[in-house]
Amino acid sequence: WLVKELGNDCLTVPDKDGDTVVHWAAQHQPVDSLQFIFDQIGAEMFSLMNMWGRTPADAVESRRCYTDRSAKRAWISSTQRRLEASRPPAGSSAPTAASAGVRKQLDPNFTDWDFIRQDNKKQLIGRGGFGKVYKALTDRNQTVAVKKLPLSHARQAAGKLKIILMEKRGVEILKRISHPNIVQFLKCEQKSDGLYIFTELVSGHSLFELMQRQNKPFKESGEVGKSSGLSTGFGPKGTTYFIAPELFDTEVQSLPYSAKTDVWAFGCT
Numbered sequence: 001w002l003v004k005e006l007g008n009d010c011l012t013v014p015d016k017d018g019d020t021v022v023h024w025a026a027q028h029q030p031v032d033s034l035q036f037i038f039d040q041i042g043a044e045m046f047s048l049m050n051m052w053g054r055t056p057a058d059a060v061e062s063r064r065c066y067t068d069r070s071a072k073r074a075w076i077s078s079t080q081r082r083l084e085a086s087r088p089p090a091g092s093s094a095p096t097a098a099s100a101g102v103r104k105q106l107d108p109n110f111t112d113w114d115f116i117r118q119d120n121k122k123q124l125i126g127r128g129g130f131g132k133v134y135k136a137l138t139d140r141n142q143t144v145a146v147k148k149l150p151l152s153h154a155r156q157a158a159g160k161l162k163i164i165l166m167e168k169r170g171v172e173i174l175k176r177i178s179h180p181n182i183v184q185f186l187k188c189e190q191k192s193d194g195l196y197i198f199t200e201l202v203s204g205h206s207l208f209e210l211m212q213r214q215n216k217p218f219k220e221s222g223e224v225g226k227s228s229g230l231s232t233g234f235g236p237k238g239t240t241y242f243i244a245p246e247l248f249d250t251e252v253q254s255l256p257y258s259a260k261t262d263v264w265a266f267g268c269t
Helices: 002-006 021-028 031-041 056-061 069-086 157-175 207-213 259-268
Strands: 113-115 124-127 132-138 143-149 185-191 194-200
Touching: 021 031, 021 056, 031 069, 056 069, 113 143, 157 185, 157 194
Parallel strands: none
Antiparallel strands: 113 132, 124 132, 132 143, 143 194, 185 194
């Protein structure tokens, strides 16, 4: 029922601990549930990790697995063997899904959507210098990310119009890019309270969580993303740690936002 209502994306979206439906099914559901999930998302289910780096196979071995443990072990083993046997031999030129650029394409032509809520609150993914990012569900049963950019800081109508046109143009350009390692941009909507930018929802962990797991120093500073898209001339805009140094010069009348400052921000992230 969940897959029918929400689409396959609901199987891979992590909760606050990074666990997905696959992890919960591995612990608490009968082995038929794993087969059902495999039929929906394929081998991806075996690579899903929570914030502790545990896969669904690890969940089966945990003390919290109460159902069909032996059957699940056997199913996972046989399924992984079949997947391994179906892979092209080493050195083969047969393209993989990634090398062939194959990816699940989202439909940007949805007309209705709503925030996904948990405990009556919109599910917040992250926040940064410009706005906040939430999970949303479209009328095409697609779970996506939506970034809300408020326009209250743009004090003049002309400045606000310029910002809107720049952002819409940027989204239209990014929509043309299709690559397995680049987030897919879908569309941009303008409402009375701001701009809403819709993108593919990438399952997994934040950069901060990954650095924690690797025991490397990293100070959480906000979003990793665009640093200078909404410049209005009323002070530097964006996540402080990623802003080019010249944008902090208090002696200049207008801030020199340019492609060069974007390159700086991209390099920092």
